Each structure stands twice: as C-alpha cells, then as structure tokens.
Amino acid sequence: MQIIQDIETIKEPFKSAVITIGNFDGVHIGHQALFHEVIERAEAMDGTAIAMTFDPHPIRVIKRNGNPPLITLYEQKAELIEKAGIDVLICIPFTMDFAALSARTFVEEILVKRIGMKAIVVGQDYTFGNRREGNVELLKQYAAEMGFEVIVAEWIQSTNADSDRISSTAIRELVMEGDMEKAGKMLGRNYQIRGTVARGRDRGGKLLGIPTANINLQDELCPKAGVYAVIVNYNGRRYPGVANIGYSPTFDDNVFTVEAHILGFKKDIYGEKIMVNFVQRLRGEIKFSGIDELIEQIDRDIAKAREILAPHLKT
Ligand SMILES: Cc1cc2nc3c(=O)[nH]c(=O)nc-3n(C[C@H](O)[C@H](O)[C@H](O)COP(=O)(O)O)c2cc1C
Numbered sequence: 001m002q003i004i005q006d007i008e009t010i011k012e013p014f015k016s017a018v019i020t021i022g023n024f025d026g027v028h029i030g031h032q033a034l035f036h037e038v039i040e041r042a043e044a045m046d047g048t049a050i051a052m053t054f055d056p057h058p059i060r061v062i063k064r065n066g067n068p069p070l071i072t073l074y075e076q077k078a079e080l081i082e083k084a085g086i087d088v089l090i091c092i093p094f095t096m097d098f099a100a101l102s103a104r105t106f107v108e109e110i111l112v113k114r115i116g117m118k119a120i121v122v123g124q125d126y127t128f129g130n131r132r133e134g135n136v137e138l139l140k141q142y143a144a145e146m147g148f149e150v151i152v153a154e155w156i157q158s159t160n161a162d163s164d165r166i167s168s169t170a171i172r173e174l175v176m177e178g179d180m181e182k183a184g185k186m187l188g189r190n191y192q193i194r195g196t197v198a199r200g201r202d203r204g205g206k207l208l209g210i211p212t213a214n215i216n217l218q219d220e221l222c223p224k225a226g227v228y229a230v231i232v233n234y235n236g237r238r239y240p241g242v243a244n245i246g247y248s249p250t251f252d253d254n255v256f257t258v259e260a261h262i263l264g265f266k267k268d269i270y271g272e273k274i275m276v277n278f279v280q281r282l283r284g285e286i287k288f289s290g291i292d293e294l295i296e297q298i299d300r301d302i303a304k305a306r307e308i309l310a311p312h313l314k315t
C-alpha cells in the first residue's frame with residue numbers, strides 16, 4: 001500500500017480513483033465494508049482503491065478540549081487498512097486551514113482534480129467540509145456537475161436494532177465499560193493496545209512471583225479498570241495472559257498501571273514491543289488485606305483465563 005502524507009506530492013491524478021473518506025478510528029466492520037466496496041468498484045474499473053483519513057483526529061483540532069482517546073493509533077490503523085486491501089492511503093494532516101476548506105473546494109480541487117476521483121463510497125451519515133456543510137445530497141449534486149459516481153453503502157449493524165449501529169463512538173463506550181466481547185464483535189477482532197514494556201515497581205516478580213509487563217499508554221483508549229483474559233503478541237507469537245488495569249489498591253502507592261502477566265513465559269522483555277488483545281473482563285480490582293489473598297485470587301484469574309482463552313489459541 002502506498003502512503004501519502006502530503007497531497008502536494010500527488011503530481012498526476014490516479015487511474016480511475018475510487019475513494020472513501022473518514023476518520024476510520026478502529027477500522028471496525030462498518031469501515032471494512034466500505035473498503036470492500038471501494039476495492040470491488042476499483043477492480044471493476046481497473047482503477048485505484050483509495051482511503052483518505054486525517055491525523056490528528058479532527059475533533060482534537062476543531063474542539064478545543066476535544067480529546068477522544070483513540071481505538072487505533074496511526075500505526076495500527078494504517079496496518080488494518082492495508083490488510084483490507086486498499087492500494088493507496090492518503091493521510092491528511094488535519095489543521096484549522098484544512099478544516100476551513102469549503103465542501104466545493106475540497107471536492108473539486110482535491111478529490112476530482114488532484115486525486116482523479118471517479119467514484120466515492122460513503123456511509124449514509126457522511127458529512128464533510130467547513131461546518132459539515134457537505135453531505136450525501138450535496139455530493140450527489142457535485143457528482144452530476146463534475147462527473148463522478150456516489151455510492152452510499154448499507155449500514156452495518158451488530159443486530160437489527162438501529163441503536164446497534166456500529167460506530168467508533170459505540171465501540172469507545174463498550175471498551176470503557178469493559179464489554180470486550182461486544183467491542184470485539186464490532187471491531188471484527190479483539191481490542192488491542194500496543195506498547196513498549198516499561199519498568200514497573202518491581203513487585204510483581206519479586207514479591208508476588210507473578211511478573212508483569214507494564215506498558216505506558218499514549219493516546220489510546222484505556223479499558224475499564226479491572227482484570228482481563230488477554231492474548232499477548234510478542235515477537236510474532238501469541239501467548240495467553242492476564243492483564244490488570246488500575247491502581248493495585250492492595251498497595252498504597254496509588255499509581256495507575258496497565259500490566260500483563262504472560263502465562264508460562266520467563267524472559268526479560270523490558271524495552272521490547274508487545275501487543276495486548278483484550279478478550280474478556282474477569283472482575284474489578286480488589287483491595288486485599290494481604291499479599292497471600294492477592295496471589296490466591298490471581299491464581300484463580302489465571303485458571304479462568306486459561307479456560308476462556310483455550311478456544312482462541314487453537315489456530
Ligand atoms: C491478573 C492480575 C490481577 C490483579 N489483581 C489485583 C487486585 O485485585 N488488587 C490489587 O491490588 N492488585 C492486583 N494486581 C496487581 C498486582 O498488585 C501488581 O501486579 C503488582 O503490584 C506488581 O506491580 P509491578 O508490575 O509494578 O511490579 C493484579 C495483577 C494481575 C497480573
């Protein structure tokens with residue numbers, strides 16, 4: 001997949017460009033359906049399948065205190081879009097100047113003239129341009145005038161109820177509630193955070209006999225505090241694990257951590273990259289009266305996690 005971060009570098013329009021545009025935070029199954037449609041149309045026209053997205057997330061630029069934690073940071077988003085089969089990812093640096101572009105200038109100058117758009121695939125609620133003045137109706141008017149096709153994709157819902165429309169917002173709420181199964185269904189995979197293993201308080205291994213890999217979050221969404229059955233990717237392999245998110249209330253230092261204990265794994269991985277995939281929340285954090293009670297509970301968590309994870313690790 002070709003990645004373009006500066007549209008000025010596009011010197012000539014792409015061949016029969018079929019494009020979809022959005023934040024695509026999470027690259028959930030609704031987004032994946034749009035990509036699928038783009039790819040099919042592009043193949044039929046012997047053209048180019050293009051996704052356009054923005055970085056940083058527009059809310060961060062437009063709303064002063066708008067800071068939605070992200071389901072997918074840029075690296076993972078680009079990886080997922082590539083995996084979906086898109087040919088070209090255009091990632092526009094989102095600035096106030098870009099936000100001020102009128103819908104007409106955006107469509108005419110950028111999409112049609114520069115990129116060579118012949119078809120655009122959007123969801124029913126798609127809006128664009130300054131103050132969201134652009135919508136599907138306006139796109140259709142421009143389409144007749146400027147000569148491109150508008151394809152409005154079906155809504156992808158998790159059930160037949162309208163309230164179950166799959167959206168980045170709905171997934172953020174589920175992750176914050178700890179409902180990782182439902183979030184996973186909407187994403188088409190488990191919710192994942194990735195990071196470099198940092199030093200913890202050096203208590204896990206030494207004091208409890210349960211070493212944990214701690215990771216510092218950047219801008220990503222943090223699941224509800226508690227204990228989770230997880231699958232950890234390390235060095236190209238998948239391992240069962242248990243993760244704890246929170247303040248470890250049994251101890252009084254009150255430091256927030258995200259940590260994972262990889263089952264049956266003994267290796268120093270400080271400074272190395274891991275990915276933690278959240279399969280199911282097991283319980284909330286508990287303040288234990290002593291270390292032995294904490295260890296006994298973690299042993300029970302591990303037994304339960306093994307059961308939950310077994311079917312996930314078969315393949
Ligand atoms: C599966 C799991 C469950 C945990 N549950 C709790 C808990 O309920 N209460 C608590 O105070 N700490 C809990 N902890 C956190 C431990 O206290 C923590 O791993 C320990 O303080 C080590 O910290 P360190 O990695 O900074 O050395 C849990 C840890 C794991 C791995």
Ligand SMILES: Nc1ncnc2c1ncn2[C@@H]1O[C@H](COP(=O)(O)OP(=O)(O)OP(=O)(O)O)[C@@H](O)[C@H]1O
Binds near residue numbers: 021024122126154156
């Ligand atoms: N469930 C869905 N089915 C089909 N298309 C969708 C679905 N969800 C979003 N889209 C479309 O994906 C494109 C990108 O939308 P966007 O990135 O805003 O996603 P979103 O999930 O709706 O996010 P948010 O919850 O932040 O509004 C738009 O054209 C939108 O209409």
